[in-house]
Amino acid sequence: MAGKPVVTAAASSPTLTTFAAAVKRADLTETLNKAKDITVFIPSNEAFSKVPKDKLSQLLGDKQKLTKVLNYHVVEGRKTPDDLKQGTLQTIDGGELITKNENGEITVNDAKVTCGNITTANATVYIIDKVLQPE
Template structure:
């Protein structure tokens, strides 16, 4: 009896020892039970910085000045005007570009619309005086303007150098006059007399002559082509 009791006890101990092993064997091979965290309520540590790195400057570079440059003297007329401007050569001698690079007497000489005036300048010997002048305005009679003068009167004028010089310098005033300056009323000429100016915009008269192409630039002068020859009073 005693042996049977000991055997039963040994079997009971053996069965109890084998039970955990049998339970472990029921688990999938190679899988270990997940470790229980020490503190299940703690949140996982946040990364040091999850935000995308900001560039030093995400704004577009601003140019020093995005505004268009304002011309000096807003509203001032800068281009030649008048119906006779269309008759000037588009390129080459006598063109606006050609005249802009020459002193005024040379510019007149290159312009086919001013050939009679060029002859008068040569006859009077004032080409160098005009070329060396600083900042003048010339009211230049066109060939058509000289054609209005009776031939005998014109021939007599061209033959009298002193009188011709007076007439030519009566067409010149100091300073490069813009169209806006032509509303002054009167202008003093190099001859010493005065010119009466009337008009505005693109319509002007100088004494009794009309401007037919104005605001032409040369190296030292502003030129206004006129349809009449001005005679000193």
């Protein structure tokens, strides 16, 4: 993953293909791949499968809403696990994420980080077990 930009890296990971497809549908691939030094909280395919099918279809069919949801998973700067100790992060759309890092278990809002601090060419990635929903 280290040599590839974030969306390209996600698309090549068998557990992150739904996220990559959603980004493509929202026309955000180039935007995220060209962004400099970001952190992306990427829901796994399993996380997307927890979203009821009708809601997921609705989301994927509404480009504006999909863009808002996907941007809610992105913050500026490469965040380390230490940066994710209890606090808040502002998303690129101005939303707010609440982070906690207790005993090595990192949560973002109510999603658990299942794998984290992964470096791509332009981002730090944390894989999460839920799709985050903006307020």
